Amino acid sequence: ENVLTQSPAIMSASPGEKVTMTCRASSSVSSSYLHWYQQKSGASPKLWIYSTSNLASGVPARFSGSGSGTSYSLTISSVEAEDAATYYCQQYSGYPRTFGGGTKLEIK
Amino acid sequence: QVQLQQPGAELVRPGASVKLSCKASGYTFTSYWMNWVKQRPEQGLEWIGRIDPYDSETHYNQKFKDKAILTVDKSSSTAYMQLSSLTSEDSAVYYCAREAVRGRAMDYWGQGTSVTVSS
Numbered sequence: 001e002n003v004l005t006q007s008p009a010i011m012s013a014s015p016g017e018k019v020t021m022t023c024r025a026s027s028s029v030s031s032s033y034l035h036w037y038q039q040k041s042g043a044s045p046k047l048w049i050y051s052t053s054n055l056a057s058g059v060p061a062r063f064s065g066s067g068s069g070t071s072y073s074l075t076i077s078s079v080e081a082e083d084a085a086t087y088y089c090q091q092y093s094g095y096p097r098t099f100g101g102g103t104k105l106e107i108k
Numbered sequence: 109q110v111q112l113q114q115p116g117a118e119l120v121r122p123g124a125s126v127k128l129s130c131k132a133s134g135y136t137f138t139s140y141w142m143n144w145v146k147q148r149p150e151q152g153l154e155w156i157g158r159i160d161p162y163d164s165e166t167h168y169n170q171k172f173k174d175k176a177i178l179t180v181d182k183s184s185s186t187a188y189m190q191l192s193s194l195t196s197e198d199s200a201v202y203y204c205a206r207e208a209v210r211g212r213a214m215d216y217w218g219q220g221t222s223v224t225v226s227s
Contacts, residue, residue: 044220
């Protein structure tokens with residue numbers, strides 16, 4: 001099983017700050033198969049970034065994704081209040097699909 | 109537009125079984141795999157398994173192999189997950205999520221069914 005470890009588990013940022021969260025895999029993942037989801041409190045997860053760096057429909061351009069192999073990241077160039085959520089990475093390198101433990105982003 | 113409709117909540121007794129539904133609309137049901145994901149309160153996401161509605165081929169997370177059974181009804185474009193021998197550990201929100209062909213991302217999610225196991 002390919003274990004995904006996200007860090008930090010919780011982060012706090014002020015509006016306008018740049019933030020980066022990471023996702024590390026125990027085994028290499030093809031960049032085509034590493035995805036990020038946003039989940040707000042009480043809501044379903046939403047696909048946010050797919051295949052490492054492609055923004056899903058409606059995702060603001062202040063979000064970006066990068067990485068390769070076992071190390072991936074999600075960056076917000078200028079955080080806004082609406083970005084408060086938990087972000088999960090997920091991989092498909094066969095079975096089982098696995099999710100990271102999530103990074104909770106709080107806005108000050 | 110793509111929609112995955114799930115009932116909001118189920119209350120079940122310990123030891124019983126429950127069959128959760130996920131009705132798909134807005135796309136060709138048999139063209140996309142369907143995943144099921146578990147989320148316990150204040151916890152992360154856990155992949156249970158996926159089914160190909162075209163031929164009912166399934167893949168399960170080993171952890172759920174004796175817990176969940178995935179099926180589909182093509183005539184009603186509905187995916188099902190049956191959970192058996194329920195305990196308090198099975199109290200959670202269960203989501204169905206369509207899997208995109210490209211990249212295998214889960215591109216559409218249902219609203220989730222909250223399952224409470226209690227006597």
